[in-house]
Amino acid sequence: MVKKIHAQIGPSILNADLSRLAEESQKLLDAGADYIHLDVMDGTFVPNITFGHPLVKCLRKNIPNAFFETHMMVQEPEKWIKPTADAEVQLYTFHIEPCTDVPSICRKVQEAGMKVGLAIKPNTSVNTVVEYIDIADMILIMTVEPGFGGQKFLTDMMEKVRWLRSNYPSLDIEVDGGVGLDTIEQCAEAGANMIVSGTAVTGSTDPKSVITKLRETVKNAINYNCSM
Template structure:
């Protein structure tokens, strides 16, 4: 694997402060020229690339698997690949995604059937495969379902739309989950995904999210570089304000 992040270190500055990370969701890009699109987005300042893996079971849509990730890694050797695993059997794909070049493996709590042991088993497997580990929840899942696992995670993902399709409206009420997590876990990387644009990133940042996934909000923008820069500034400014308020 290659990329700007190794091991299980949180995305912080040298002072230990959380850092904004802006990741375009490449599923919204031109899939006929995906490697070129990835290079374009990285050239625009993207901190990482968010890859949505859907199996047609956990969510009704179907995207791609580890062979495509391996092919993309050969063309894009230096980038953090953040795998959003919207799959019904997250354990099944851990090693294959690691071998393909993934850096971070975020699976869904709901895919484990409300079985905490399955969640812990998947976390352990991801660690053993030398990837950062993330755990996500859908909008209808209470945030406290994440609490037993936080100490074992690098990142939590709060979905701000129902997973499976792009272009949905941002769910403002999901920000209470982000706020709860940030109040309890000051140094945790918190990612939001779904309907995030320049119009909504401020809400995410003020609630405490520092990893921002944006699909159409970045990729369809006339100037993606400017959007990424503005999003990063908004998040970093919110982080600075939170540090002053402590």
């Protein structure tokens, strides 16, 4: 039996007020977010620095029951597995581009008690993740270049999503970058079921309405595809 996928909306707090991160994150959860997407950047793999596990650990103390995904845009993802697990993160998503032994890192993430997400940049072929799908819990297709918020959505990345969904119907597929109300139809139609949305949600005066619309669009696409 094919596992049923579910629509999940995970706002990114990259452009939120980091001095009020717990409050900002709780508001997103109260508005209906399924999880919080935490962008960790090291200034090496990407040309920007955000925050690391100490901040995530503090956030966990204030929001004990939320589902956290850390998107590790870092050069050495294996280095941060244990401290991230100590911060009680549930999903550890890392980029395969800088890694020489992806299976080993996946195994260490799982041994630390976290699920594994594998991310690829726009210029990375989707074929590069195929050999790892059996050991990953989710594949993240970046729809902008990682490193900065507020970039324009790359429509041609939907071909990667479409190919994955066609070949792996029960796979959790996440998209991240430039996703909002004007691009969610493309993501949903292609087959993405985990939606990271930053500015479109955190910059809205009515984040609950935005999250609801994003989720309903994805749910409708899932139901339509299941009925065919």
